[in-house]
Amino acid sequence: MDLSLSEEEREIRDWVRTFVRKEVMPLEPDVLARERRHEPGLSREELRGLQAKAQQSGFFGVHTPEEYGGMGLGAVMNALVETELGRSFVPFKFGGDADNILYLGNDEQKQRHLLPTIAGERRSCFAITEPGAGSDARAISARAERDGDEWVINGEKTFITGGQEADFCMVFAVTDAQKHRQGRTDESVTCFLVDRDSGWRSEHIETMGEWGPAALVFEDVRVPHTAILGEEGRGFQLAMRWIGKGRYMLPARALGACERLVEMGMEHARTRVTFGEPIADRQAIQWMVADSAVEIEALRWLVLCAAWQVDAGLDSRQSQSMAKLYGGQKANEVVDRVLQMHGGMGYTRELPVERWYRELRLLRIYEGTDEIQRRTIARNLLKGHASVRGHLG
Ligand SMILES: Cc1cc2nc3c(=O)[nH]c(=O)nc-3n(C[C@H](O)[C@H](O)[C@H](O)COP(=O)(O)OP(=O)(O)OC[C@H]3O[C@@H](n4cnc5c(N)ncnc54)[C@H](O)[C@@H]3O)c2cc1C
Numbered sequence: 001m002d003l004s005l006s007e008e009e010r011e012i013r014d015w016v017r018t019f020v021r022k023e024v025m026p027l028e029p030d031v032l033a034r035e036r037r038h039e040p041g042l043s044r045e046e047l048r049g050l051q052a053k054a055q056q057s058g059f060f061g062v063h064t065p066e067e068y069g070g071m072g073l074g075a076v077m078n079a080l081v082e083t084e085l086g087r088s089f090v091p092f093k094f095g096g097d098a099d100n101i102l103y104l105g106n107d108e109q110k111q112r113h114l115l116p117t118i119a120g121e122r123r124s125c126f127a128i129t130e131p132g133a134g135s136d137a138r139a140i141s142a143r144a145e146r147d148g149d150e151w152v153i154n155g156e157k158t159f160i161t162g163g164q165e166a167d168f169c170m171v172f173a174v175t176d177a178q179k180h181r182q183g184r185t186d187e188s189v190t191c192f193l194v195d196r197d198s199g200w201r202s203e204h205i206e207t208m209g210e211w212g213p214a215a216l217v218f219e220d221v222r223v224p225h226t227a228i229l230g231e232e233g234r235g236f237q238l239a240m241r242w243i244g245k246g247r248y249m250l251p252a253r254a255l256g257a258c259e260r261l262v263e264m265g266m267e268h269a270r271t272r273v274t275f276g277e278p279i280a281d282r283q284a285i286q287w288m289v290a291d292s293a294v295e296i297e298a299l300r301w302l303v304l305c306a307a308w309q310v311d312a313g314l315d316s317r318q319s320q321s322m323a324k325l326y327g328g329q330k331a332n333e334v335v336d337r338v339l340q341m342h343g344g345m346g347y348t349r350e351l352p353v354e355r356w357y358r359e360l361r362l363l364r365i366y367e368g369t370d371e372i373q374r375r376t377i378a379r380n381l382l383k384g385h386a387s388v389r390g391h392l393g
Pocket of ligand 1: 126127128129133134135136158159160161162207213362365366367368369370371372375
């Protein structure tokens with residue numbers, strides 16, 4: 001068993017690490033100051049400027065297949081890259097990516113939605129959650145009714161990431177009410193690609209995080225039959241495919257944040273003197289450091305194991321759920337400890353610790369809550385689809 005990185009993996013990882021240190025981290029004080037004024041931490045122009053700089057070194061389309069001009073990196077490499085990006089709270093991501101399900105569109109849909117999204121000219125959002133259907137996504141009630149060559153969409157979506165900024169949405173609506181009532185969701189829901197100028201509107205939702213999702217309202221929004229992505233009635237499978245695209249990516253980013261937070265905590269502990277000694281000399285603080293380091297290491301291997309399974313073409317769902325659950329739980333414990341190590345300063349907006357504290361809380365909720373991950377993990381075990389011995393058997 002070889003758990004080391006290949007030369008290529010190390011090179012790419014190190015390049016990202018340097019880029020984050022030299023280009024992204026210096027923006028942190030500005031991002032914090034702007035957010036304190038309730039302004040976006042990074043403007044769209046600044047983000048595109050950074051992305052262009054990365055592109056000059058060939059860093060573009062990390063997840064995008066090479067035939068679409070991307071790097072087509074594998075899952076392990078993606079996890080390593082995401083971890084490095086997670087070391088800064090600056091809301092940066094490399095350019096050149098698009099939602100996985102847009103690759104399943106026909107030629108016209110690719111021209112209209114996929115290619116401009118990869119080029120950064122158009123922004124998408126993914127809309128399945130509704131006020132009455134979150135964890136239980138099969139309970140959606142937004143509906144689309146056929147009218148000649150068109151469909152008329154009505155309903156409300158909520159908590160849609162990027163919904164306020166998106167130029168088009170991938171929206172999921174019931175197109176066969178009878179099958180839907182019978183619980184045949186795999187045949188009753190359809191995915192539509194709907195431009196904003198078709199008439200849907202968005203309303204920003206304030207959250208405890210620095211960026212807010214949006215509610216999307218569809219009132220008699222008319223779209224042509226050609227707006228259907230994939231097959232009519234087969235949208236639920238597309239939604240699951242989108243959500244399952246890489247559950248290891250969220251904990252991978254949190255892993256980077258945890259590494260940085262513990263480094264910050266240790267630096268503070270070495271220099272903060274109380275009762276005549278640095279707090280780093282106190283066992284209470286050392287145990288926080290030790291527990292965090294062990295959990296970070298365990299999280300690293302859960303994330304990399306899930307990613308490795310994806311690359312190996314194995315069924316990675318159990319590992320991905322484990323990484324997502326553990327990452328959400330442990331990242332919240334780590335940031336809480338690091339905030340505690342900083343005392344009163346940890347609670348201020350002078351330092352990014354409280355910002356991370358708020359941001360990491362989301363990890364336990366979206367793309368499958370802790371409880372839903374546990375449900376999946378336990379079900380797989382109890383039904384015999386997975387073993388407590390893991391993939392080694
Ligand atoms: C910031 C943010 C961004 C988001 N982005 C998107 C997006 O881009 N697109 C999108 O479609 N959605 C998005 N979501 C929605 C997100 O996926 C849902 O909020 C999440 O799936 C939980 O659904 P819910 O909020 O309806 O909670 P509920 O499903 O109502 O759950 C409430 C509580 O009950 C628990 N629970 C539910 N069912 C069970 C069960 N069977 N057993 C035990 N406990 C259970 C849950 O774990 C939770 O603790 C986003 C949410 C947030 C907050």
